[in-house]
Amino acid sequence: MSATNSVVNAFRVLECVAKMQPVGLSELSRAAGLPKSSVQRVLLTLHEIGWLRPSGSQPTRWSLTYRAFSVGTQARDHQLFRETALPFLNELQLTTTETIHLAAADGQELVIIERLDTAHRLRAFLPLGSRIPLHASATGLAFLASSSPEFISDYLAGRLAAQTDRTITDPDVLRETIETVRLRGYSVNEEGLTDGITAIGAAIVNARGEPIGSVSVSGPSTRMTPEVFETFGAAVRETVGRIHAAL
Known part of the structure; x- marks a missing residue:
């Protein structure tokens, strides 16, 4: 060998x-x-x-x-990213009282680099370091909506594996969803990554307008109902805007 x-x-x-x-x-x-x-x-x-x-x-x-x-925590770009975002993530967690995830881009996946847990006994949970498929998550859908047409086409040409029965795996449906997220400014993923969990996300972009990560608010679908989508969506969208300005 x-x-x-x-x-x-x-x-x-x-x-x-x-x-x-x-x-x-x-x-x-x-x-x-x-x-x-x-x-x-x-x-x-x-x-x-x-x-x-x-x-x-x-x-x-x-x-x-x-x-x-x-060793992993010495990834300096991600450490700066996390430290810059953390105060704004704390405010978002206090506003929504649900779990907050910060994900950073790594190729055609996102990696969870920070999680702020809710005090609710029933809650969403993704371990730090989890690798998240773009098509199956709120963070990923938001990331795709801020990506270039070339990146999106390349991603959709790959295998879109189902994580649950509600994961979007049809490329045409996914394109429509991405366009909706782009127009609305935030994503909604109802149980596409984990059964029983709904999340709302928005992408963080750099000075060139390229996505470098995403933020999401996640919780049980019994609490994350359509009645809170717009309020939480606006809160996430404002949070990523503040992180972008600070970066």
Whole structure:
């Protein structure tokens, strides 16, 4: 195996652990598409250098250590983005009393880099570091609505996997939805990412008008009803405008 393949396999296993932790060898082998022997070597190496920790039970299950978190937080652009946005996200959370997510762009996905939880017992929850498909989320639909026609066409040409029964997977319907979001200034995603959860989002753009991330207000569909869409939509839209000005 070449050094390049070894590095690629190590990152593949690391990413699979991040998504599935705590996870065992057999599950990792299937998820990474690698032989168990290769995965086992990677696991032992990553454990030796402090990136993974094994459970004390048998069979062994693997999880990330805080080293991964420590390195991830050094992504300076995202750290500046998060720190700039945080005061405005706090105000939005107080206004809506629902969960607030801040997502940053990473290729054709968004990554959750901040979450402000609501005090409600029943609430929306996405772990920090979650990768969010654009077509299935309020943050993603808002991001697409602020993207270039070329980016949208490229994205729609790919696989639009369903996350729930209500995920929009038809490219034509998605184009219509994107246009509606663009005209309205905020997105509404009713249970397209998670059953029982509705979210409202808006994109944050840079000085060139290019989207760099999104903000969303998320909560149970029993509370996030059409009666609050316009009010929350205006609040999210104002919040991303303030973040844009501060950036």
